[in-house]
Amino acid sequence: MLTRLAARALAGFGVVAGVVTLTFFLLRLAPGDPVEHLLGPAASADQVAAQRHALDLDRSIPVQYTAWVSRFVRGDWGISIAKGRPVRTVLGDAWPATVRLVGLSLLLSYLLGIAIGAVQAQRRGSRTDTTLSVITVTLFAVPGFCLGLMLVMVFTYWVRVLPAFGAAGLDADYLTGWGRVIDGLRHLALPLATLTLIGVGGSARFVRGAMIDLAAQPFITTAHAKGLSPFQVATRHVLRNALTPVVTLLGLSLPALFSGAVLVEAVFAWPGVGRVLVEAVQARDYPVVMAATTVSAVLVVAGNLLADALAAWLDPRLR
Amino acid sequence: MKRLLRDYRGAFGAVVLAIVFACALGAPLVTGGDPTAQGDIVATRFLAPLSTDVNGTFHPLGTDRFGRDVWTRLVYGARVSLGVGVLAVLISITVGVAVGALAGYWRGSVSVALLGLTDFALALPRVVLLLLLAALWQPSTALVVIVLGLTGWMGVARLVHGEVRALAARPFIEGAVAIGARRLRVLARHILPNALTPVIVAAALGIGNAITLEAGLSFLGLGVQPPTPSWGNMIASGRDVLVNAPWVATAPSVALVLVVVACTLLGDAVSDAMEPSAVSHQPAAPVS
Numbered sequence: 001m002l003t004r005l006a007a008r009a010l011a012g013f014g015v016v017a018g019v020v021t022l023t024f025f026l027l028r029l030a031p032g033d034p035v036e037h038l039l040g041p042a043a044s045a046d047q048v049a050a051q052r053h054a055l056d057l058d059r060s061i062p063v064q065y066t067a068w069v070s071r072f073v074r075g076d077w078g079i080s081i082a083k084g085r086p087v088r089t090v091l092g093d094a095w096p097a098t099v100r101l102v103g104l105s106l107l108l109s110y111l112l113g114i115a116i117g118a119v120q121a122q123r124r125g126s127r128t129d130t131t132l133s134v135i136t137v138t139l140f141a142v143p144g145f146c147l148g149l150m151l152v153m154v155f156t157y158w159v160r161v162l163p164a165f166g167a168a169g170l171d172a173d174y175l176t177g178w179g180r181v182i183d184g185l186r187h188l189a190l191p192l193a194t195l196t197l198i199g200v201g202g203s204a205r206f207v208r209g210a211m212i213d214l215a216a217q218p219f220i221t222t223a224h225a226k227g228l229s230p231f232q233v234a235t236r237h238v239l240r241n242a243l244t245p246v247v248t249l250l251g252l253s254l255p256a257l258f259s260g261a262v263l264v265e266a267v268f269a270w271p272g273v274g275r276v277l278v279e280a281v282q283a284r285d286y287p288v289v290m291a292a293t294t295v296s297a298v299l300v301v302a303g304n305l306l307a308d309a310l311a312a313w314l315d316p317r318l319r
Numbered sequence: 320m321k322r323l324l325r326d327y328r329g330a331f332g333a334v335v336l337a338i339v340f341a342c343a344l345g346a347p348l349v350t351g352g353d354p355t356a357q358g359d360i361v362a363t364r365f366l367a368p369l370s371t372d373v374n375g376t377f378h379p380l381g382t383d384r385f386g387r388d389v390w391t392r393l394v395y396g397a398r399v400s401l402g403v404g405v406l407a408v409l410i411s412i413t414v415g416v417a418v419g420a421l422a423g424y425w426r427g428s429v430s431v432a433l434l435g436l437t438d439f440a441l442a443l444p445r446v447v448l449l450l451l452l453a454a455l456w457q458p459s460t461a462l463v464v465i466v467l468g469l470t471g472w473m474g475v476a477r478l479v480h481g482e483v484r485a486l487a488a489r490p491f492i493e494g495a496v497a498i499g500a501r502r503l504r505v506l507a508r509h510i511l512p513n514a515l516t517p518v519i520v521a522a523a524l525g526i527g528n529a530i531t532l533e534a535g536l537s538f539l540g541l542g543v544q545p546p547t548p549s550w551g552n553m554i555a556s557g558r559d560v561l562v563n564a565p566w567v568a569t570a571p572s573v574a575l576v577l578v579v580v581a582c583t584l585l586g587d588a589v590s591d592a593m594e595p596s597a598v599s600h601q602p603a604a605p606v607s
Binding site: 011014015018019022023026027030031137138140141142143144145146149150152153157258259262263266277278281289293296 | 554
């Protein structure tokens with residue numbers, strides 16, 4: 001088991017290295033240059049050359065690459081070209097917002113998805129099952145930004161109860177204690193609901209399918225035959241076994257969730273990494289793009305590893 | 320086929336997709352307007368659905384900020400959105416089937432290298448990659464198709480690899496080899512036709528997925544560029560006027576959701592109908 005995990009970790013490291021290298025060369029090979037964005041069209045050729053030299057952009061790409069890697073590994077992530085602040089500060093300010101959003105929505109969407117899928121599988125073919133199926137397939141199909149806009153329309157403009165933009169109100173700095181917490185929660189509500197509802201669509205469909213497949217297995221018939229209550233069979237035998245693929249799916253859905261977060265953050269002006277990344281790509285802010293990509297690749301790979309380990313813990317056959 | 324249409328999911332998916340494709344192909348027949356023409360902007364902008372403008376033109380879904388007919392743009396946008404989805408999935412399927420078939424039928428270093436490549440590509444964060452590519456090169460419809468196609472083949476490759484390996488061990492393949500058929504012929508004539516069912520399912524789901532991603536990219540301004548209408552950039556343009564003219568964003572959103580639901584249900588129904596013996600209720604994984 002440990003050797004397998006070690007092998008997976010090694011492969012994961014390879015993936016991260018590959019992503020980083022690919023991103024680096026794509027960035028450098030693409031037309032456009034941070035200096036153009038920095039100095040504007042009025043800059044003279046001399047000014048552009050001087051600025052390029054100051055940013056080390058006049059060296060050959062492989063040299064830049066090795067220099068970047070060695071600095072990055074030592075913890076020197078550079079300074080944002082567009083913002084003039086250290087990259088670590090830029091990302092450090094943004095990560096908590098994204099982790100809060102993505103982590104909570106992951107937790108909620110799987111808890112809700114497992115509950116809904118389990119209910120559907122228990123009442124297979126009933127009107128409840130059909131209704132829930134229609135709802136989950138629709139949620140599964142709605143793009144995140146669409147659902148976000150619909151929720152904004154309803155809760156911000158029609159009912160006027162929840163804010164649509166940002167992570168804190170304009171007066172958040174003057175609020176104390178509970179007032180501040182409630183303000184934060186109110187701002188979190190719509191983006192979190194958007195990401196969660198979309199996740200529920202996928203996970204509920206998956207859990208329903210897995211549980212129905214399992215219910216036809218001989219060991220379930222045995223469990224029924226030895227007189228266990230239907231509830232015990234459903235929770236101890238069916239659900240427990242259905243959870244293994246769900247956990248693997250959880251790991252696999254991490255990249256998708258981060259991608260979804262990029263769009264949802266754009267809709268709600270949520271000050272997270274997705275927004276930082278979009279802005280940085282548009283400004284050709286090389287150091288920020290590189291650092292953000294590396295960190296998200298590491299997180300995605302780590303999430304997959306964690307899901308593998310969790311699946312092995314749940315299912316002894318995988319050890 | 321009959322079984323497919325008797326399944327209400329299959330019937331719904333097929334009917335919706337047929338209608339949408341028909342509208343997209345016959346766009347000039349179902350609408351008289353021009354999707355990018357702007358008339359007298361002040362007099363014709365933001366007309367509510369089912370209204371008639373000063374020129375006597377009827378707007379079933381209203382008009383947007385430039386006085387363009389939303390229905391016309393929706394229909395021409397369907398051409399772009401569906402076209403992008405279908406072409407991107409064609410690319411992913413071609414690459415995926417080629418990689419999967421080669422890796423499944425030629426064992427050894429070829430197989431190891433191709434599978435390694437697949438796993439690597441699968442672990443790439445797709446939207447980050449899309450974002451980079453779309454933002455770094457001049458955004459265009461062709462770029463969106465290529466990028467979506469080249470980042471979506473891994474699921475198909477894995478599916479085909481598994482099927483081909485399983486089929487290659489079956490007696491009828493040994494028979495084909497025994498009567499002296501060349502390897503490529505065995506692969507093309509005997510193995511691949513039998514391995515295509517999951518590919519069809521993955522394609523149905525993949526089209527929905529590609530349309531969604533295209534909409535997302537266009538929404539961020541990195542996909543199909545205005546004035547060419549696509550559902551994504553129509554939703555984006557309706558975002559600022561959600562309060563005054565909700566129909567501008569609602570019409571393309573509803574169309575998008577309907578098409579993706581139709582693709583998903585059709586995919587589910589196909590996978591059930593094609594393999595009645597081994598009915599699995601697990602929803603198939605999309606090409607993503």
